[in-house]
Amino acid sequence: MPSQPSHGIGIDIGSTTTKAILINTEGTIIAKFLIATGASAQKSAERCLDELKVQSQQDLSKIPAISTGYGRRQALNATKSVTEITCHSIGVHSQNPEIRTLIDVGGQDSKVIRIGSDGRPTDFELNDKCSAGTGRFLEVMAQVLETSIEDLGTLALQAKVPSIISSTCTVFAESEVIGRIGAGDNPANIAAGVHKAMAAKIATLSHRVGVRKPIAITGGVALNPGFRFYLGKQLDADLWVPEGPQYTGALGAAILAMNTRE
Amino acid sequence: MSPETSPAPSEEREKAYRKLYTSKLLRETMTLHILSTKTASQEGRLVWVTSGFPVEIPVAFNTVAAYPEQYGAIVGSEKCGPLLCGFAEELGFSQELCSYARSSIGSVQQPEQSPLTGLPKPQALLACNNICGTVLPWYEAVSEMTGAPVYLVDTPPLEGEQPPHHLAYVKSNLNGLIEFMSQTFNHEYDEKQLLQVAKLSNDAVNLWTKALEACKNKPSPLNCADRFISMAPIVSLRGTQQAINFYETFFAEVEERVKQGIGAIREERVRLLWDNIPPWFTIYDFFNTLAKQGVVFPADSYTHAWSAAIPRGEIIESIAKVYSNVYLNKGLSAKIDKMCSLIKDYDLDGFVLFSVRSCKRYSIGQMVTKEEITRRTGVPGVIIEGDMVDSQQYNEAQAKTRIEALIEMIV
Numbered sequence: 251m252p253s254q255p256s257h258g259i260g261i262d263i264g265s266t267t268t269k270a271i272l273i274n275t276e277g278t279i280i281a282k283f284l285i286a287t288g289a290s291a292q293k294s295a296e297r298c299l300d301e302l303k304v305q306s307q308q309d310l311s312k313i314p315a316i317s318t319g320y321g322r323r324q325a326l327n328a329t330k331s332v333t334e335i336t337c338h339s340i341g342v343h344s345q346n347p348e349i350r351t352l353i354d355v356g357g358q359d360s361k362v363i364r365i366g367s368d369g370r371p372t373d374f375e376l377n378d379k380c381s382a383g384t385g386r387f388l389e390v391m392a393q394v395l396e397t398s399i400e401d402l403g404t405l406a407l408q409a410k411v412p413s414i415i416s417s418t419c420t421v422f423a424e425s426e427v428i429g430r431i432g433a434g435d436n437p438a439n440i441a442a443g444v445h446k447a448m449a450a451k452i453a454t455l456s457h458r459v460g461v462r463k464p465i466a467i468t469g470g471v472a473l474n475p476g477f478r479f480y481l482g483k484q485l486d487a488d489l490w491v492p493e494g495p496q497y498t499g500a501l502g503a504a505i506l507a508m509n510t511r512e
Numbered sequence: 513m514s515p516e517t518s519p520a521p522s523e524e525r526e527k528a529y530r531k532l533y534t535s536k537l538l539r540e541t542m543t544l545h546i547l548s549t550k551t552a553s554q555e556g557r558l559v560w561v562t563s564g565f566p567v568e569i570p571v572a573f574n575t576v577a578a579y580p581e582q583y584g585a586i587v588g589s590e591k592c593g594p595l596l597c598g599f600a601e602e603l604g605f606s607q608e609l610c611s612y613a614r615s616s617i618g619s620v621q622q623p624e625q626s627p628l629t630g631l632p633k634p635q636a637l638l639a640c641n642n643i644c645g646t647v648l649p650w651y652e653a654v655s656e657m658t659g660a661p662v663y664l665v666d667t668p669p670l671e672g673e674q675p676p677h678h679l680a681y682v683k684s685n686l687n688g689l690i691e692f693m694s695q696t697f698n699h700e701y702d703e704k705q706l707l708q709v710a711k712l713s714n715d716a717v718n719l720w721t722k723a724l725e726a727c728k729n730k731p732s733p734l735n736c737a738d739r740f741i742s743m744a745p746i747v748s749l750r751g752t753q754q755a756i757n758f759y760e761t762f763f764a765e766v767e768e769r770v771k772q773g774i775g776a777i778r779e780e781r782v783r784l785l786w787d788n789i790p791p792w793f794t795i796y797d798f799f800n801t802l803a804k805q806g807v808v809f810p811a812d813s814y815t816h817a818w819s820a821a822i823p824r825g826e827i828i829e830s831i832a833k834v835y836s837n838v839y840l841n842k843g844l845s846a847k848i849d850k851m852c853s854l855i856k857d858y859d860l861d862g863f864v865l866f867s868v869r870s871c872k873r874y875s876i877g878q879m880v881t882k883e884e885i886t887r888r889t890g891v892p893g894v895i896i897e898g899d900m901v902d903s904q905q906y907n908e909a910q911a912k913t914r915i916e917a918l919i920e921m922i923v
Contacts, residue, residue: 320909320913333916335917335920372892373886373892378910378913379897379907379910
């Protein structure tokens with residue numbers, strides 16, 4: 251009779267970063283690694299696996315691996331690929347089974363997933379046609395405001411009166427931000443306006459799926475306190491952030507890998 | 513397996529997906545039809561008609577009908593949508609305009625660079641706005657380029673039952689059409705001939721409907737691409753004996769598949785509903801890739817639109833009724849009702865709504881539709897975005913991720 255593997259690997263090849271996780275049957279994370287995806291999804295996946303090997307000091311060749319994310323088919327070592335919708339859902343459910351809505355805001359896309367009591371997705375919406383409402387949008391705005399992406403959220407929280415930024419199109423919003431700078435608005439107010447506009451965009455996407463509480467937020471943008479604040483306000487809800495919110499998809503993939511029968 | 517014996521990708525696709533032997537007859541039938549449109553054009557009796565046009569009337573006037581929308585499908589399948597659409601855009605037409613309209617106008621502008629050197633020159637352009645409002649300005653643009661006159665059968669949108677004044681208005685439009693045809697083609701109207709054409713039309717529609725309904729069986733004898741390709745005669749040869757000849761053979765093959773338990777795909781695991789026109793430029797790749805994963809589409813909202821027969825009664829009134837009541841001409845609820853009944857009757861596990869950027873009339877309200885269908889039927893669905901002809905507006909990876917996620921929700 252086939253037995254359950256003792257370990258599982260999840261590789262999430264996102265448009266901006268690639269994440270990999272090695273877990274054991276207890277669900278303990280043995281090793282994890284994150285790297286910029288860059289020009290080759292395949293190479294970034296290989297690099298992640300090499301790092302997991304170094305961190306865990308284990309032979310990974312016999313451990314089942316599931317790939318997910320935009321570049322999921324490029325992970326040659328993966329046993330199979332599963333969409334990021336399912337993997338994020340499974341990943342966040344393992345960390346907090348109460349979560350019913352997951353909002354994942356990554357580098358180049360964002361998604362809202364409604365999660366059933368069994369941890370499987372029941373409905374979802376993706377915004378992946380342009381960079382509006384994604385980490386890339388914030389990166390461009392940080393550049394215009396001459397601050398780092400890490401500090402942009404904190405800057406936004408210092409605002410007294412957020413500037414009005416009406417567009418979430420990265421190209422148009424950049425012009426608007428430049429206009430606000432020209433009008434003499436202070437950087438904190440502009441940063442707040444940028445976050446408010448993006449939060450409104452993600453809230454709309456969330457309402458398309460139908461928001462059910464409690465809500466979790468994952469992806470790189472979940473680390474941004476300014477975005478969390480404005481999105482929480484828009485949705486009138488507290489947002490739960492898991493530990494390592496960028497790894498949720500990889501974690502879900504590792505759990506699925508471990509549940510495959512050998 | 514050695515490299516020499518490795519199957520080519522196309523062979524692999526055929527393994528997951530069973531080809532209909534009727535496809536040879538289909539090719540012959542449509543080739544003959546194309547030739548007949550060329551002859552008709554030379555003889556001065558070719559009309560261009562929209563897909564939802566009451567074609568029985570022009571056929572009863574001994575004219576031959578060519579379908580620019582069907583030509584658009586050919587343009588899409590030949591993967592030259594962006595080129596032909598580009599010709600129309602060079603003339604100043606917006607990229608937001610329907611890609612059937614753009615490719616049609618583009619082919620009139622540059623026939624030598626178009627598949628089949630475009631459709632033969634028409635002597636009249638017959639539009640019915642029961643499928644969308646774009647058809648009139650589109651045909652008017654073609655009219656300016658070709659000199660052929662336009663006649664519009666105006667069927668104002670309906671909600672619920674057709675009121676008497678609506679029916680009377682559409683009837684007056686059809687009587688106007690008869691007058692237009694008599695004058696343009698110098699041919700007298702013969703009601704007997706129209707009754708005969710209507711009978712031929714109904715016979716073909718009945719055979720087509722029976723083939724569609726056979727897909728309630730498990731495994732489904734037809735997949736989406738089978739129906740979309742095989743619908744060509746029911747669109748362009750409705751009202752002719754050729755259509756009946758084709759669908760008799762087609763239905764016999766479908767019946768045989770059902771009898772022997774042969775499915776359209778090798779292993780049927782998930783049964784989905786398809787909504788809207790398909791992405792013609794990737795039709796086989798799209799459905800065959802899913803077929804490899806055990807996904808079959810036993811029903812779709814589009815090909816079922818050609819399954820309404822002309823009811824008994826006074827012929828002009830009957831034609832007015834059937835062509836006014838196509839579900840694209842009715843409120844959103846008519847289409848939702850149709851899709852919910854297809855999901856129930858064909859025992860489907862989920863649905864894919866294709867949001868076609870070109871086809872606003874078909875794609876409008878899909879977000880509400882998705883919620884409502886799931887609420888009523890309990891099955892999940894997904895919206896994918898793109899276009900039927902203009903491949904520049906389609907992102908394969910995004911569409912596939914959505915459908916794969918849907919399958920993961922079902923399996």
